[in-house]
Amino acid sequence: MSDPPPLGSNVLVVESEPTAALRYAFDRFDETEGPTVVVNAAPRTESVLAAAGEAWAAEANHVVDCSGETADATALDATVTVGGSDVPSVGEATVRALDDATAPVGLCLDSVSAVVERSSIQQAYKLLYLVAERVRSLDARAFYTWSGPIEERTRRILTRPLDDVVRLGAGERRATEAGDGER
Amino acid sequence: MSGDAAGSRATFDAVVDGVAAWQPDEAATRGLCEHLDRRLNEGVENVWEREVVEREPGSSEAEVVVNGEIAVVFAEAVGPATVSRLRRSLSALARRYSYLVVYWRDPEREDRGYRWSVERSISARRVGTRGLTFVAPPDEAPSVAEGSRMLSWSTVAAGATLLCAVSASLWLVVGTTGLVQALAAGAAGLFVWTLLVGPFVAR
Numbered sequence: 001m002s003d004p005p006p007l008g009s010n011v012l013v014v015e016s017e018p019t020a021a022l023r024y025a026f027d028r029f030d031e032t033e034g035p036t037v038v039v040n041a042a043p044r045t046e047s048v049l050a051a052a053g054e055a056w057a058a059e060a061n062h063v064v065d066c067s068g069e070t071a072d073a074t075a076l077d078a079t080v081t082v083g084g085s086d087v088p089s090v091g092e093a094t095v096r097a098l099d100d101a102t103a104p105v106g107l108c109l110d111s112v113s114a115v116v117e118r119s120s121i122q123q124a125y126k127l128l129y130l131v132a133e134r135v136r137s138l139d140a141r142a143f144y145t146w147s148g149p150i151e152e153r154t155r156r157i158l159t160r161p162l163d164d165v166v167r168l169g170a171g172e173r174r175a176t177e178a179g180d181g182e183r
Numbered sequence: 184m185s186g187d188a189a190g191s192r193a194t195f196d197a198v199v200d201g202v203a204a205w206q207p208d209e210a211a212t213r214g215l216c217e218h219l220d221r222r223l224n225e226g227v228e229n230v231w232e233r234e235v236v237e238r239e240p241g242s243s244e245a246e247v248v249v250n251g252e253i254a255v256v257f258a259e260a261v262g263p264a265t266v267s268r269l270r271r272s273l274s275a276l277a278r279r280y281s282y283l284v285v286y287w288r289d290p291e292r293e294d295r296g297y298r299w300s301v302e303r304s305i306s307a308r309r310v311g312t313r314g315l316t317f318v319a320p321p322d323e324a325p326s327v328a329e330g331s332r333m334l335s336w337s338t339v340a341a342g343a344t345l346l347c348a349v350s351a352s353l354w355l356v357v358g359t360t361g362l363v364q365a366l367a368a369g370a371a372g373l374f375v376w377t378l379l380v381g382p383f384v385a386r
Contacts, residue, residue: 088231120191121281125251129235156279157251 004028007104007139010132010162012112014146014155019051020168022110025143026051029106036106037097039064041090042114042147062105064097066090087115087123095134107135107142112158113150121157129161191252194234195282195314197223198253202284202318211288212238212246215255219247245276246286254280257288258317265297266304273310282314283307290319346370 005011005028015021022038029036040048040063048067061079068085083093098105109131115124128144135142144162159165201222208214220236227233239245245254254276258269273283287298298319307315350367357363 088229091231122191122194122250122252126231126233126235129251130230153278153281157281160251 002028004030005141005164007141008136009164010128010135010142010144011164011166012144012146012155012159012162014150014165014167016148016169018147019047021143021145021147022048022051022108024166024168025106025108025145028143029141036108037062037064037094037101039066039090039094039097039107039109041066041085041109042111042145048110062097062101064093066093085118087119087127090115091127091130094131098131098134098138098140104138104140107131107140109142109144111145111147113146113148116154116158121154125157125161128158132161132163191250191281192314194223194250195253195284195316198249198255198282199284199316199318202255202286203321205286205320207288207320211257215286216247219249219255223249245280245283248280252280253282253284255284255286258285259288265301269301270305270310273305273312273315277311281312283310283312283316285315285317287317287319344374346373 013021013024015024026036038048038061042048063080064083065080066083066085066089081093081097083089094107094109098107112124112128115127132142134140146158155165198219201219202215204222205215205218216236216238220234223234223236235250237248239248239254245256247255249255256273256276258265269285273285276283290298298317302317305315307313346366346369350363350370353363354367
């Protein structure tokens with residue numbers, strides 16, 4: 001397993017199979033790190049919660065559910081708050097969760113592809129731009145998931161406010177494109 | 184077009200309007216960035232609803248980028264190699280941005296016709312973007328009179344084409360009389376002239 005990215009960094013994880021990016025992110029959160037915040041912005045609440053449940057033993061976790069679905073999260077040993085599913089609501093809920101944490105947190109926002117599908121590339125860019133800035137200022141560590149294929153231009157646009165991109169194939173890290181020097 | 188795609192297009196149109204209304208100063212890029220930020224975010228209090236306007240200085244990059252997807256680039260002096268050079272440059276930028284606004288910087292009035300022909304030959308589809316617009320400074324924007332001249336050129340070209348067709352028909356039906364030959368030669372000459380010289384008459 002590769003080393004976790006440095007504190008203050010933001011990484012887009014492109015997955016080809018469901019929840020692979022979530023598992024990749026959870027594997028890289030340090031146990032001594034503060035609580036993990038999962039922002040569930042994709043309409044796949046059950047699989048996100050299942051992946052989170054598998055990965056977590058800690059109690060101090062926080063799920064921000066912005067999926068717009070109603071899911072049974074009681075089995076998950078975590079604080080669950082519900083936020084609106086529009087992009088400004090997802091952003092506000094994410095930043096609030098980061099700010100409320102008592103220690104630097106690991107953030108996993110699932111998923112950017114759902115945000116683009118629900119709104120637009122420009123809306124997703126605004127979300128990533130502002131959240132990534134907050135992650136840097138708090139010295140946190142963040143992973144943003146993308147499910148399925150991604151157009152090259154979309155990848156270039158959305159990774160500009162971020163620090164790294166990881167493509168996962170068959171559960172393995174295939175390549176790292178450190179922003180292509182485009183930042 | 185979905186509502187959100189329409190929203191992205193609307194932001195592109197707002198950026199075009201903002202660039203068109205810009206009065207350049209010496210600190211061009213910074214000035215344009217501040218101008219667009221002010222204009223696009225006027226009265227917007229929610230930070231999540233603000234448009235993200237960033238500077239992207241560098242010779243091969245866009246000057247200003249809005250929401251990561253709309254790039255404003257500067258185009259300088261025009262010349263015979265402008266079309267191919269600009270098309271290459273815009274095609275490269277189209278791999279990074281979905282919408283492009285090309286701003287003619289310090290344009291010469293004498294180049295106006297040439298610029299117009301450049302704009303006609305480079306389209307969004309050709310460079311591979313969702314939107315492409317050329318913008319000139321306010322005092323260089325095409326006037327109604329100039330638009331009329333362009334329209335009249337188009338009308339002349341269409342008329343010459345029609346005249347060519349009529350002459351060719353007469354040639355075939357009536358035969359090669361002196362009058363028909365003169366008519367055909369005149370029409371062909373006018374047709375060629377409008378195609379070759381027409382784009383430059385708007386100077």
